[in-house]
Amino acid sequence: SQKIEQNSEALNIQEGKTATLTCNYTNYSPAYLQWYRQDPGRGPVFLLLIRENEKEKRKERLKVTFDTTLKQSLFHITASQPADSATYLCALDNSNGGATNKLIFGTGTLLAVQP
């Protein structure tokens, strides 16, 4: 069956360090992968999208990699700040090439950045 795993339920790091979050999947061949941030009681907010033919994408302090051979994506936040504390979700395209926007989400990683 299709499965998405994110590295851990919670990740604690010190302010200024780089946070690295992992997303592993099995039995998928997604055309793209997305990362979202979710704060308590709010809807997810889009951060980055990376396509299957892209190895790396950057946006300000964020970087995402996508390895379709390992079936893994890594999400990095450099120079982390307490304001980066939130749950981070990876989401995979599950359209199988069809005309749909169906996403399958991982369970999320709760990041806590300590001042």
Next chain:
Amino acid sequence: KAGVTQTPRYLIKTRGQQVTLSCSPISGHRSVSWYQQTPGQGLQFLFEYFSETQRNKGNFPGRFSGRQFSNSRSEMNVSTLELGDSALYLCASNRDRDAEAFFGQGTRLTVV
């Protein structure tokens, strides 16, 4: 431009009742998807509507249904509510396929 608007924000219903949730997508977005989020199961896809047609459906019972209107606004309905339907229901709109999803704040449904 206005974001995705979901109403109501909070709802308390009794087992056996039915409920209708509403979602207004970002202007110009024709795709609207619905997700259920619970602590145990995470975010799960319910269905997607595009141009008033259901384009995809997740693995939920027939008690969960939806529709989309000509102005792209969407509603989802849950009939014969069960305690396990208590969740945060999220609506997302997309401009195109392969583009980011814009989520609303969600409707927190509690079934007692």
